[in-house]
Amino acid sequence: MKRSLVLMLALSVTAVLFSLPSAGAQTASVRATPLQVTASTTPARDRFRPYTFTTRGRVVPPGRYCLPGVNPGPGMANCVPIFCPPGTTNQAYCTFPPANVICKGVVNVRFQKRTTTISSRNVFVRPDCIYSSRVTFRLLIRTRRGALRVRTRFQGNTVLAPRNSSTKTVRAG
Numbered sequence: 001m002k003r004s005l006v007l008m009l010a011l012s013v014t015a016v017l018f019s020l021p022s023a024g025a026q027t028a029s030v031r032a033t034p035l036q037v038t039a040s041t042t043p044a045r046d047r048f049r050p051y052t053f054t055t056r057g058r059v060v061p062p063g064r065y066c067l068p069g070v071n072p073g074p075g076m077a078n079c080v081p082i083f084c085p086p087g088t089t090n091q092a093y094c095t096f097p098p099a100n101v102i103c104k105g106v107v108n109v110r111f112q113k114r115t116t117t118i119s120s121r122n123v124f125v126r127p128d129c130i131y132s133s134r135v136t137f138r139l140l141i142r143t144r145r146g147a148l149r150v151r152t153r154f155q156g157n158t159v160l161a162p163r164n165s166s167t168k169t170v171r172a173g
Contacts, residue, residue: 031161032072032080036060037107039152039165051137051144051172055109057165059129059154061102068094080159097159103129105157111135112149125154137172145173 039057046052066072066079068089080102084094103125111119123133137144148170156162 030071030081031156031159032062032066033078033161034059034061034154034163035063035078037152037154037163037165039109039150039168041150041168041170043170045171047173049138052134053111053136053150053170053172054132054134055150055152056130056132057107057152059103059105059107059125059131059160059163061129061160065096067091099129100127101157102159103127105160106155107131107133108153108155109133109135110151110153112151113144113146118144118148122155147171 037057037059039055041053041055043053062072062078062080064079066077066081068082068084068091070077070079070081072079072081080097082091082094082096084091088094104127105125106122107125109119109121109123110117118137119135121133121135123131125131150168150170152165154160154163154165
């Protein structure tokens with residue numbers, strides 16, 4: 001009887017410990033949205049094979065930090081969250097994420113002809129929030145000639161949420 005009671009008590013305490021969220025801990029869903037993700041592809045038209053295009057851009061993070069306890073989620077002020085120990089509201093004990101943490105991540109650069117993806121490249125964002133991708137189409141295939149749409153998407157990181165840039169159109173041939 002005693003052993004079963006102790007076992008039941010130990011299991012119930014373990015279940016409570018694993019089900020309680022830690023107070024003040026920031027979750028992955030608490031991320032700021034980048035103000036903008038820019039993209040520019042040059043040249044606008046490449047007439048001769050091999051067709052080579054360079055896409056450059058920048059991830060623009062919010063310009064200010066949040067106060068402790070402020071949620072930078074949707075509908076709230078867009079700001080970079082600072083990381084504080086649980087239960088702390090004093091900024092002296094909080095950590096401000098440096099630029100190399102804010103400007104970290106992957107940008108996907110995709111070339112499409114209608115609905116067909118011709119090229120999809122993942123490039124890293126540099127610590128100054130700039131990315132660059134170069135793609136060359138060497139083969140003479142119908143899908144690689146004509147108007148191509150260039151779509152870029154910042155995949156997000158621990159501080160910033162994912163965001164797309166506007167779609168650009170370039171011409172090969």
